[in-house]
Amino acid sequence: MLIGLVRDSVLQCFCHSCKAPLGIVAGGRRGNAPFKKPSGKGKPRTKQPKKVKFITTEIRCQEKSKGGLCYEVILAEPTVQKRAPSPPQTSPTQQVAIEDKLRAAEERRLSLEAHKLAALAAKLSKIEEAARKKDELSAAFIAATRESLDAKMNNTEEKREAHIAELKNKLKEHLESVEKTRLSLEQQTQEVRCAVEEKLKTAAAQRDENIKRMLDRLKEHEEQVARVRQGLTERVQQLESQIQGKLDQAHERRQNIEREQKEKLRIHNTVKIAKVRQMADECATRELLVKKFEFDKRVSTAEQNRQREIQRRVQAIRQHERRAEMVRQNKAALSEQSVLPAEKETASSG
Numbered sequence: 001m002l003i004g005l006v007r008d009s010v011l012q013c014f015c016h017s018c019k020a021p022l023g024i025v026a027g028g029r030r031g032n033a034p035f036k037k038p039s040g041k042g043k044p045r046t047k048q049p050k051k052v053k054f055i056t057t058e059i060r061c062q063e064k065s066k067g068g069l070c071y072e073v074i075l076a077e078p079t080v081q082k083r084a085p086s087p088p089q090t091s092p093t094q095q096v097a098i099e100d101k102l103r104a105a106e107e108r109r110l111s112l113e114a115h116k117l118a119a120l121a122a123k124l125s126k127i128e129e130a131a132r133k134k135d136e137l138s139a140a141f142i143a144a145t146r147e148s149l150d151a152k153m154n155n156t157e158e159k160r161e162a163h164i165a166e167l168k169n170k171l172k173e174h175l176e177s178v179e180k181t182r183l184s185l186e187q188q189t190q191e192v193r194c195a196v197e198e199k200l201k202t203a204a205a206q207r208d209e210n211i212k213r214m215l216d217r218l219k220e221h222e223e224q225v226a227r228v229r230q231g232l233t234e235r236v237q238q239l240e241s242q243i244q245g246k247l248d249q250a251h252e253r254r255q256n257i258e259r260e261q262k263e264k265l266r267i268h269n270t271v272k273i274a275k276v277r278q279m280a281d282e283c284a285t286r287e288l289l290v291k292k293f294e295f296d297k298r299v300s301t302a303e304q305n306r307q308r309e310i311q312r313r314v315q316a317i318r319q320h321e322r323r324a325e326m327v328r329q330n331k332a333a334l335s336e337q338s339v340l341p342a343e344k345e346t347a348s349s350g
Helices: 002-010 090-349
Strands: 055-065 067-075
Touching: none
Parallel strands: none
Antiparallel strands: 055 067
C-alpha cells in the first residue's frame, strides 16, 4: 500500500496540466487489450482522465551508505470536505440576553479604557515630575559647575599674572646681567686691542732688527760659500791629478799582468796539451784492446753455440732417418706377410 501511494504521488503525467497519475494515463496500455492503431480517417479520439483526489505526502531521501538510499514517506491526514454550518435560530429571550451581554461588554470596555487612561495619566505625571526634577538637578549642577569654573578661572588668572610678573622680573634681571657682561666684554676687548697694538709695534721693530741681522748673516754666508767653493775646486783638481796618476799606474800594472798570464798560458798549453794527448791515446788504445777482446770472446762463444746447434740438428736428422728406415722395414715386412697368405690361397685353389 505504501509503495502504491509513493508511486501514485511521484509518477504523474508529464504535461503538468491535468495532474493525473501516470498509471491512470497509461492504464490502457498496461492491460491485456492490444493497442489499436488509429484509422486513417480523421484524428484519433482521446479519452480525458478523470480528476482524482491526491493525498498530500512528504518524502525524505537520505543516503545511508555508498550506492544505497533510504526513503521516509510521511502521510498526511486525509482531507475531508466540511459542510458549511447552518445559521442558528435565535429566540427573543436569547436576543435580550445577547444585548445584555453586549452592553456589559461595552461597559467593561469603557471601564478598561478609563482605567488605561488613568494609568497613562499617572505615568505621564510621573514622567513630568521626573523631567522637572531632572531639569532642577541639571540647573543646579550647571550653576555649581559654573561657580567652580569661575573660581578656577579667577585663580588661574591670578596665578598667570603672578607668573608673568615673576618672568618679567627675571627677564629684567637677566637683561641687567647681560648689559653688565657686555660692558665688561667691551672693556676687555678694548684692553686686548691696546695690548695687541703695542705688541704689533714692538714686533715691527723687532722684525726690522731681525731682518737686518739676517741680511748680515746672509752676506757672511755668501762669503763663506765663495771661500768653500774655491777650496773645493782646488781639492778637486788635486784629486783629479792623483786619480790620473793612479790610473796610469794601474794601466801599466794591468799590462804587465797580461803579459805574465799570456806567457804562463803558452807554457801550460805546450806541456799540458802534450800530456793530455798522450793520456788520450793511451786510453783509446786500452779501450780498443778491451773491445777487441770482448768481440773475440763473443765470436768464439757464438761459434761454439753454432757448432752445438749444428750437431744437435745433425743428430735429430740422423734419428729421423733411423725412424724412417725402421718404418720402411716395417712396411716391407707387413707387405711380405700380406703377400704370403695370398700365394697360399692361390696355390690351394689351383
